[in-house]
Amino acid sequence: MPKQKGNAPLGPYLLFLGDTVERGYAKTAFGLRDWAPHQCVGEFALPDATVTLDLPRLTPAEAVDRGARSLVIGVANTGGFIAEAWIPALVEALEAGLDIVSGMHAKLGQITELRYTAERLGRRLIDVRTPPVDIPIATGLKRSGKRLLTVGTDCALGKKYTALAIARALSARGVDADFRATGQTGIMIAGGGIPMDAVVADFAAGAAEILSPDAPADHWDVIEGQGSILHPAFSGVSLSLLHGSQPDVFVVCHDQRRTRVLGDEEFAVPTIEEIIRLTIALGSRTNPRIRCGGVALNTSYLSAEEADALCASESERLCLPVADPIRGGPAFDRLIDECLKP
Amino acid sequence: MPKQKGNAPLGPYLLFLGDTVERGYAKTAFGLRDWAPHQCVGEFALPDATVTLDLPRLTPAEAVDRGARSLVIGVANTGGFIAEAWIPALVEALEAGLDIVSGMHAKLGQITELRYTAERLGRRLIDVRTPPVDIPIATGLKRSGKRLLTVGTDCALGKKYTALAIARALSARGVDADFRATGQTGIMIAGGGIPMDAVVADFAAGAAEILSPDAPADHWDVIEGQGSILHPAFSGVSLSLLHGSQPDVFVVCHDQRRTRVLGDEEFAVPTIEEIIRLTIALGSRTNPRIRCGGVALNTSYLSAEEADALCASESERLCLPVADPIRGGPAFDRLIDECLKP
Numbered sequence: 001m002p003k004q005k006g007n008a009p010l011g012p013y014l015l016f017l018g019d020t021v022e023r024g025y026a027k028t029a030f031g032l033r034d035w036a037p038h039q040c041v042g043e044f045a046l047p048d049a050t051v052t053l054d055l056p057r058l059t060p061a062e063a064v065d066r067g068a069r070s071l072v073i074g075v076a077n078t079g080g081f082i083a084e085a086w087i088p089a090l091v092e093a094l095e096a097g098l099d100i101v102s103g104m105h106a107k108l109g110q111i112t113e114l115r116y117t118a119e120r121l122g123r124r125l126i127d128v129r130t131p132p133v134d135i136p137i138a139t140g141l142k143r144s145g146k147r148l149l150t151v152g153t154d155c156a157l158g159k160k161y162t163a164l165a166i167a168r169a170l171s172a173r174g175v176d177a178d179f180r181a182t183g184q185t186g187i188m189i190a191g192g193g194i195p196m197d198a199v200v201a202d203f204a205a206g207a208a209e210i211l212s213p214d215a216p217a218d219h220w221d222v223i224e225g226q227g228s229i230l231h232p233a234f235s236g237v238s239l240s241l242l243h244g245s246q247p248d249v250f251v252v253c254h255d256q257r258r259t260r261v262l263g264d265e266e267f268a269v270p271t272i273e274e275i276i277r278l279t280i281a282l283g284s285r286t287n288p289r290i291r292c293g294g295v296a297l298n299t300s301y302l303s304a305e306e307a308d309a310l311c312a313s314e315s316e317r318l319c320l321p322v323a324d325p326i327r328g329g330p331a332f333d334r335l336i337d338e339c340l341k342p
Numbered sequence: 343m344p345k346q347k348g349n350a351p352l353g354p355y356l357l358f359l360g361d362t363v364e365r366g367y368a369k370t371a372f373g374l375r376d377w378a379p380h381q382c383v384g385e386f387a388l389p390d391a392t393v394t395l396d397l398p399r400l401t402p403a404e405a406v407d408r409g410a411r412s413l414v415i416g417v418a419n420t421g422g423f424i425a426e427a428w429i430p431a432l433v434e435a436l437e438a439g440l441d442i443v444s445g446m447h448a449k450l451g452q453i454t455e456l457r458y459t460a461e462r463l464g465r466r467l468i469d470v471r472t473p474p475v476d477i478p479i480a481t482g483l484k485r486s487g488k489r490l491l492t493v494g495t496d497c498a499l500g501k502k503y504t505a506l507a508i509a510r511a512l513s514a515r516g517v518d519a520d521f522r523a524t525g526q527t528g529i530m531i532a533g534g535g536i537p538m539d540a541v542v543a544d545f546a547a548g549a550a551e552i553l554s555p556d557a558p559a560d561h562w563d564v565i566e567g568q569g570s571i572l573h574p575a576f577s578g579v580s581l582s583l584l585h586g587s588q589p590d591v592f593v594v595c596h597d598q599r600r601t602r603v604l605g606d607e608e609f610a611v612p613t614i615e616e617i618i619r620l621t622i623a624l625g626s627r628t629n630p631r632i633r634c635g636g637v638a639l640n641t642s643y644l645s646a647e648e649a650d651a652l653c654a655s656e657s658e659r660l661c662l663p664v665a666d667p668i669r670g671g672p673a674f675d676r677l678i679d680e681c682l683k684p
Contacts, residue, residue: 140574140606197544201579204543229581230627232482236582237543243577264482267627281620285572285609 009101009126009188011039014063014093015055015074018086019048026051028103029074031185035164039189041066043074046089051075060096070099070126072188080105082114091117099124103184103195128187129195131207138205138244140286145215148293148339149247150225151279153269155234155262157255158325159225160186162296165325166251167222169336177220180211182241186224196226196237204237208244223247229278230270231261239282246286249293249339250279256310257301272318293339294321351443351468351530353381356405356435357397357416360428361390368393370445371416373527377506383408385416388431393417402431402438412441412468414530422447424456433459441466445526445537470529471537473549480547480586482628487557490635490681491589492567493621495611497576497604499597500667501567502528504638507667508593509564511678519562522553524583528566538568538579546579550586565589571620572612573603581624588628591635591681592621598652599643614660635681636663 013036015029023030033040033053042058045051053074060071071093077083082090082104090100094117102108108125109115118125148166150159163179163186170177179186181193199207212221223245227234242250252275261267276292283290295318299307307324311331315322321338323331355378357371365372375382375395384400387393395416402413413435419425424432424446432442436459444450450467451457460467490508492501505521505528512519521528523535541549554563565587569576584592594617603609618634625632637660641649649666653673657664663680665673 138575140603140609197542199543200539201541201543201546201582202539202576204578205575229624232585232628233480233547234544235585235624235627236546236578236580238578239571239581240543240578243574261482267482278623281623282571282577285577286574 007124007126008192009072009128010069010099011036011191012041012066012068013039013070013072013101013188014058014060014068014098015040015043015053016071016086016089016093017043017045017049017051017053018073018075018083019046020075021048021050023051025077026053026075028072028076028185028188029053031160032072032074032188035189041068044071044089044093046085060093060098064097068098070101072101073104076104082106082108082111087111087113090114094118094121094123097123099126101126101128101188103128103188105129128184129198131194131199135199135203135210136206137203138209140243142246142287143209143212143214144217145212145219145221147212147221147223147245147247148249148251149223149242149245150253150296151238151242151250151275152225152228152253153272153275154228154258155231157258158253158296158298162251162253162325163222163224164189165328165332166336166339169332170220170222173336175220175340176216176218177222180221180223182211182224182226196241201236201240204240205244208241212245225253228270228275229282230274232264232267242279242283243286247283248287248289249291250283251293251296251335251339252276252279253296253298255298292320294323294335296325296335297322299324299327349466349468349472350534351414351470352411352441353378353533354383354410355381355412355414355443355530356400356402356410356440357382357385357395358413358428358431358435359385359387359391359393359395360415360417360425361388362417363390363392365393367419368395368417370414370418370527370530371395373502374414374416374530377531383410386413386431388427402435402440406439410440412443415442415444415446418446424448424450424453429453429455432456436460436463436465439465441468443468443470443530445470445530447471470526471540473536473541477541477545477552478548479545480551482585484588484629485551485554485556486559487554487561487563489554489563489565489587489589490591490593491565491584491587492595492638493580493584493592493617494567494570494595495614495617496570496597496600497573499600500595500638500640504593504595504667505564505566506531507670507674508678508681511674512562512564515678517562517682518558518560519564522563522565524553524566524568535566538583543578543582546582547586550583554587567595570612570617571624572616574606574609584621584625585628589625590629590631591633592625593635593638593677593681594618594621595638595640597640634662636665636677638667638677639664641666641669
């Protein structure tokens with residue numbers, strides 16, 4: 001997996017929650033807790049925080065004693081900046097012996113106190129949203145190995161969780177599989193990857209190519225999708241990722257409650273069928289054998305019976321396996337079967 | 343037109359040809375000579391150069407006497423770097439009173455001698471490939487005014503020249519029209535624009551949005567296309583530009599000789615019909631009224647009669663106006679008529 005060039009985040013992690021009172025702002029911390037639990041020794045928050053991960057509450061020094069190597073900023077605020085109020089806690093982490101890992105747009109090194117403290121103590125300030133510097137222009141050439149890409153009808157409806165769940169299910173079946181991260185939380189979970197949204201446009205497909213390099217013929221890369229090819233702001237990122245990933249199989253992620261594009265209410269969310277049709281039309285450019293492996297629905301708001309019924313009726317309507325990867329079960333098994341079809 | 347934030351290139355220009363012996367490497371100089379002749383006071387080359395623009399050969403001091411304000415590096419080499427051998431000539435230009443304008447990937451200020459000389463003399467080093475710093479995330483919201491985008495079946499087959507020719511033809515008919523540049527040569531010709539290939543992927547559609555802002559209802563922005571939505575490396579740039587430009591009309595640029603993708607021989611150039619179909623399927627997301635205004639063919643390798651015959655037969659085959667915008671004539675008039683249809 002491509003690392004952040006000598007700047008890969010090193011676990012185990014202490015998860016920093018700042019002064020956060022909204023679960024939604026702690027996406028990164030929850031993602032790490034859910035998908036890399038063995039990497040998370042505990043949580044650390046300011047007194048005003050009300051969000052908890054239900055992990056041991058540790059000071060940085062206690063976390064170091066339990067083997068932590070980095071403090072991860074597990075929260076975001078609107079604007080993606082490092083709040084003034086967090087800085088003493090971050091300095092305390094550096095003093096205790098931890099690196100600091102951030103996925104925010106703002107760079108850690110731009111905060112003088114953090115930069116000086118890290119330099120003085122020889123700690124690393126790791127911005128995972130910084131792409132590698134030597135990304136080539138894409139070639140489009142076919143690479144060996146199998147690839148699966150999660151795509152979406154919109155942003156933020158489960159492409160990362162779906163890719164992680166599929167990679168885990170493949171591994172559970174004894175299939176050699178890697179999750180390939182394309183966003184900051186995914187990169188922290190995987191310990192590597194490329195933040196697609198921060199790559200210069202001309203190099204975006206090239207970034208997707210180096211993210212999933214040549215591999216043995218029976219190896220699967222399961223690639224975290226970004227945005228949607230019909231998202232008015234992020235379609236270019238999605239198409240670069242589609243062409244550069246050259247997936248054999250894609251899985252469409254959708255949430256039935258989402259009828260308008262997140263943050264862009266002017267636009268209706270496209271239908272699953274539209275996304276399938278366009279993904280095949282465009283994706284066949286770099287992989288003529290591209291096909292849809294199924295649909296992943298977010299059904300967290302439904303009872304188990306309701307979720308099963310919805311997946312069954314959507315599966316019948318679309319003639320494809322439809323499952324909630326977080327619930328798993330027979331429907332998800334059928335989706336995995338379909339993805340693995342030769 | 344969005345300028346390079348206090349860093350807009352100022353004409354008239356002296357065109358620098360370096361030590362170039364290949365016309366193909368002097369694309370920027372020829373583009374400026376052809377499309378902004380009133381801005382070009384002369385050419386300046388090293389003794390080894392064999393390429394000429396047939397403009398007066400002037401020293402920087404002579405060019406200043408004739409009103410020049412900037413020296414434009416009108417050539418590129420493979421790699422896009424500033425050759426050592428050019429530096430004394432560039433310093434001479436600064437000493438004579440000229441700013442230096444470059445569209446190369448390498449930044450002028452990274453060359454110590456240029457940076458020091460420019461600082462000492464108060465001259466500007468202008469890298470037009472540097473995008474503005476405050477590009478917003480795209481909204482997809484409909485803007486007032488009319489927009490035309492040139493799209494391509496491949497890179498480097500006439501999207502800039504076609505857009506310039508259409509903008510000129512519209513102005514000649516008394517239509518209020520602006521050429522909107524998206525690449526370095528276009529930016530120098532127009533005196534503004536945004537280098538789409540240098541924008542971070544997440545902001546690429548936003549860049550296209552601010553490039554063609556709200557305008558009077560009968561105003562046309564003619565936007566220079568980039569790449570191709572089926573180019574394995576640059577499709578993301580093309581789709582961001584399509585969604586952000588929200589064109590009412592697009593014109594497909596094609597060259598019949600080009601059967602394989604430039605620099606990517608593995609791939610066949612897509613058909614004109616494929617590009618029309620996909621451009622409508624994708625472009626209708628931000629402008630449901632999008633339509634194809636015709637096809638621009640590069641016929642520079644044909645006689646006038648052969649070019650006319652090719653355009654006529656393609657026009658019949660595609661049921662669309664087909665013309666070579668550089669030749670003009672009745673076929674191009676019909677293409678402009680089609681673009682302007684209400």
